[in-house]
Amino acid sequence: MKIKRIKRSGFLSSALVALSFLFTTQLAAQDSRPNFVYIIGDDISQEDFGCYGHPTIRTPNVDLLAATGMRFDNAYLSTSQCSPSRCSIITGRYPHNAGSPELYQYFGPEQVVFPELLKNAGYYTAQSGKWHLGKEPKRGFTFTKEKKTGAGGEDFWVQVLQERPKDKPFFMWFAAHDAHRGWNPDKDGKPHTREEVVVPPYLYDCPEMRDDLAKYYDEIQRFDRYIGLVVDELKKQGVYENTCIIVMADNARAFPRCKVRLYDSGLKTPFVVNWPAKVKGGQVCESLVSSIDVAPSLIEAAGLKSPVNFQGVSFEPLLKDPTTRTREFVFGEHNWHGHIGHERMVRKGDYVYIRNAHPELIQFHSSGRDDPGIPYFELANAGKLKPEQMDSILQPRPSEELFKLSNDPNQFANLAGNPEYSQVLKEMQAAMDEWQQRTGDTVPVLKDATPDKSDRITNAVLIKGARPKGDFDYPGKSTQANLINDPGPR
Structure with a gap:
């Protein structure tokens, strides 16, 4: 019995050493x-x-x-x-x-x-x-x-x-x-x-x-x-x-x-x-x-x-390898940020395409435009602003924009109406359509959308608080886009 007990003790000791070694190895691997x-x-x-x-x-x-x-x-x-x-x-x-x-x-x-x-x-x-x-x-x-x-x-x-x-x-x-x-x-x-x-x-x-x-x-x-x-x-x-x-x-x-x-x-x-x-x-x-x-x-x-x-x-x-490629497209979106907005962007290669569901509305960031105290509307009326400097007061806006970055890195020249780029425009439109459909993106009807917090021209407060209170529509609400995992084109 003593011999068996010694063997059992030796076995346990060896097992403990092995387990200890395994744990230490795993810990070291984790730490690395x-x-x-x-x-x-x-x-x-x-x-x-x-x-x-x-x-x-x-x-x-x-x-x-x-x-x-x-x-x-x-x-x-x-x-x-x-x-x-x-x-x-x-x-x-x-x-x-x-x-x-x-x-x-x-x-x-x-x-x-x-x-x-x-x-x-x-x-x-x-x-x-x-x-x-x-x-x-x-x-x-x-x-x-x-x-x-x-x-x-x-x-x-x-x-x-x-x-x-x-x-x-x-x-x-x-x-x-x-x-x-x-x-x-x-x-x-x-x-x-x-x-x-x-x-x-x-x-x-x-x-x-x-x-x-x-x-x-x-x-x-x-x-x-x-x-x-x-x-x-x-x-x-x-x-x-x-x-x-x-x-x-x-x-x-x-x-x-x-x-x-x-x-x-x-x-x-x-x-x-x-x-x-x-x-x-x-x-x-x-x-x-x-x-x-x-x-x-x-x-x-x-x-x-x-x-x-x-x-x-x-x-x-x-x-x-920074020269490889992991995606063909990138997409971006602009939604309510104190003001109703629904704009979408896709870039592929040398081109950027932007779609605006509400071209009739001025689109801007309120504090960015108004905090410095620069009178943009007065300057525009006096003819002192260049076209590219009127973005925050532009009305109406283009419903579609297409830019070729190698020729126009600042994106000032809209090619959406240029026949020479009609095929590129169709391809970008198709990519945007597919992305919106597959990811469940939707355009809220204006009367149901989250309302503006301030006036778009004077920036006078219309609604107090972080967000207007109410059951408003927003992009992806009707499709339960929060449960959709499809990434669309990548």
């Missing part, structure tokens, strides 16, 4: 999974970083991430509107499919959010800074710190990194309030001057515009500085090499022809990926990428399988 730091700015245009060619805005930290990582030149948002854009990113779905096509509409419990998948897979997930994703419980996050601290809301970022558990891979959702209107001076940085301002051709160049843009530049400078502090902390912790850092924005700057608009000046986002262990530095990717691609990309980079709910496609192959 990549970390993710996702950083999203507020109302920042692609061209407003040094790495994208801006000559004066001081963004040394993002520029360095681009120089040692990959810069994406054709990354598009699914919408250029605050909360719909963020809901789209976190669910990997178009706004009308996420149940959040309009401002202050948010995704529901039926939606899958990618941080939750990471959390369930053993990642430590934390959110700090601006949320703007509604009251839906932050089920994807182990820790949240939504409270705004500091002028730009970034003050907790480094602390959140420092206080994370060190035995788990991590995902951080760091969201800034910079550079949203309601400018806050950058007390720790050098202010930009009027002389340093580059006024885009579609904005009216005057002292008020230059002062407004300079304040906007200052907020980007602060945003960039906090990104540098995050990178420094990752290096101090020895985890920088295995951390995938993504820097982007939710929509373009809050100026005319930018925020809420579907031109490249509204939908193109800065998009920089820095991941020393996986991404060779100094690369530029010209392939199309959509903001709905973030969710499947990070999930698959973590070694997980994307759920059928995600309508985006992983851009991970581009990190290995």
Whole structure:
């Protein structure tokens, strides 16, 4: 009996050693999974970083991430509107499919959010800074710190990194309030001057515009500085090499022809990926990428399988070879943002097509047009505005627009009525028709749609509160688009 007991003891001891080795191996494998730091700015245009060619805005930290990582030149948002854009990113779905096509509409419990998948897979997930994703419980996050601290809301970022558990891979959702209107001076940085301002051709160049843009530049400078502090902390912790850092924005700057608009000046986002262990530095990717691609990309980079709910496609192959192609089309949408709107955009190759269901209406972002105090209607009546500077007061608008980007990067010359491009127009129309049909996109009848909050000319308040109260129609409501997973053409 003693001999058997000894053998049994030896067997158990060996088994425990084997199990311990297996557990340690699995833990080590888990620990080797990549970390993710996702950083999203507020109302920042692609061209407003040094790495994208801006000559004066001081963004040394993002520029360095681009120089040692990959810069994406054709990354598009699914919408250029605050909360719909963020809901789209976190669910990997178009706004009308996420149940959040309009401002202050948010995704529901039926939606899958990618941080939750990471959390369930053993990642430590934390959110700090601006949320703007509604009251839906932050089920994807182990820790949240939504409270705004500091002028730009970034003050907790480094602390959140420092206080994370060190035995788990991590995902951080760091969201800034910079550079949203309601400018806050950058007390720790050098202010930009009027002389340093580059006024885009579609904005009216005057002292008020230059002062407004300079304040906007200052907020980007602060945003960039906090990104540098995050990178420094990752290096101090020895985890920088295995951390995938993504820097982007939710929509373009809050100026005319930018925020809420579907031109490249509204939908193109800065998009920089820095991941020393996986991404060779100094690369530029010209392939199309959509903001709905973030969710499947990070999930698959973590070694997980994307759920059928995600309508985006992983851009991970581009990190290995930026010359490859993961999608043929990108789509964008503009819906209610204080005013009724229903516009759709598709880009394929060198062409952008925009469809407007309500060409009779002025389309603009109210604070972007009116906050600087520039009298656009008076200037237009006096003949002082160029055609491209009248976007925020244009009435009626074209019902269709077609642009060839290689000849017209600013998208000023509408080719929709040009017979030479009739075949291209038909192809783009067909792609749009298919996308709207397959994704369940609908156009609300004006009398049933969410009404305007303010007058489109005077901006006088018509309805108080974040959203008008009532059972209004919105894109995708009648088709239950929030339950449709078909991504349409990609």
